[in-house]
Amino acid sequence: MEVFEKKGNILIQGAHIDIDKTFNCGQCFRFDWDGDTLKGMAYDRPLYMQNTPEGVLLLNSTMADYEGLWKAYLDMDRDYIGANAAIAAYKGMEAAAERGYGIQILNQDPWETLCSFIISQNNNIPRIKKIINSLCLMLGKKVPGSNFYSFPTPKALVEAGVEKINESRCGFRAKYLYDAAKKVLNGDVDLESLKDCSFEEAVTALQTIKGVGVKVANCVALFGLGHRSAFPIDVWIKRVIERDFGESFDPTVFGENAGLAQQYMYYSGRF
């Protein structure tokens, strides 16, 4: 893989990443195709991407942007080709690994990830996106030079209150978002520190938040805290497990590749 700065853009050549699969496999909710450009926000900054014959293009980006943020966000330093091969070697995982080839696990902002997956419970992806977008419009800040709004801070949600939060039409999840904001703001839950502790400790701490159960905690651990042994089980994954493995299925056999294996299963079962 090689990365160049070229006419104000970053060109990533010969990389494993498939941006369409990576951004449309249900791990993030703020990116959409606009023609041939995949547009969205991460860490309060707009990111525009394109597939070109030469490779993946990050528009309007410098090498400093890439090295300072997007390389880590896109998880470009991991050996995904090796991980894919390791997962494909497990009985029952061959097809999912092949279909999911190109998926990378984004290193998303922990707070936004927490809120996103609180909103995701008993919900569907189009509506999850709408609710997140409306929260940003109502309580985020406009990013200068773009049409995007930042994700609201914990302080913004606490000051808004449950009733205002529910103007996003998130329904019964409004009180959960409020509790999450309160606990993050007052330090009861220190998201940054949960990156450094064990996966089990992180999940336990996250579950002290109202509306955060095993599944949501696993998603936050995987997509926002870098705990790659997390394995979120939702209705789709349950179906894939029943279909491909039956009763005896233990995700811990995948070790640090469990999260990626889960994404392969989700992608192959859902899309």
Next chain:
DNA sequence: AGCCAGGCTGCGA
């Protein structure tokens, strides 16, 4: 029209 959605809480047994 009615089932379902990247589930969780609170309650009863």
Next chain:
DNA sequence: TCGCAGCATGGC
């Protein structure tokens, strides 16, 4: 400890 009704809302 386990099972399960109820939950807000809207996509399909």
